[in-house]
Amino acid sequence: MKKLFLGLLFVALSASAQKQQTLTYFANDTLKLELDLFLPEKMPKEPIPLIIHVHGGGFSGGERQSGYDFCKYLAQNGYAAATISYTLYMKNKKFSCDGQLTEKVKAFQFGANDIWLATSYFLKNKDKFGIDASKIFVSGISAGAEALLHAAYWDRKSMSLYPNNLPDTFKYAGLISGAGAIMDLNLITQDNLVPMLLYHGNGDKTVPYATAAHHYCPPGSSGWLMLFGSYSIFGRIGELEGSGALYTYCGGGHEYSGFVIEKEPQRILAFMNKVLSGERLMTHDIIQTGKSNELSSAYDFCH
Known part of the structure; x- marks a missing residue:
């Protein structure tokens, strides 16, 4: 009876393990990058959409395990979902006003490149995992959102650090950015624009909600970097007559950088389902938190 129990336990654990897989998506002599992939319990015959999730942490901390609940939720609703580890370039470095601008840009570049590598890995293994290569989304929180915005809109040839097999015509199906920002709105063009779900607290003093310096650094700071946050990106979507949603x-x-992903993932699921159905979005949901500060007071729609 004991042997039978142990055998049944092994089968149960094996079945559970098949739903979550830890995989190495890139390795060289000095670097090993891993991800955890969550798949639906019962895979359909046809390929399914994928979302790649990128954790936050200022490019110096955080861990991919923080995305487990989000990925499990999406896998339960028919998506393949992967949460990735990536290069924490700013570890033991200064990332605020007293840091170095060039180092901040490199942090974005390493993060974006790792997202490209993870995407390349899934394109190469799409049949193995039953993934539809035309339906790959990316999501991220804070630093992860900054990395994915640049992964979506930077020129891959000029910013690439490693070889990857992403076709020149490859575009993500859509992206979800929690308190993210991009260095230049002009990177977003009519040709490369993809549907975006953006959410942000308009009192964010770290990553600007609209357009301001990173950390609101004063001019002349060694780490001064202008960033265009969710509100400015949403305006750009409108200018280009694209598809987007802003919370x-x-x-x-x-x-609030992780609020929707951690507390309201159903909003993200609904967004992706609408994108896949071909629906165009242009919505701005204003949510009262009961909080106020000098930054948020500039926006009349909050009062």
């Missing part, structure tokens, strides 16, 4: 958390600070 503004009135008075909310950077603590």
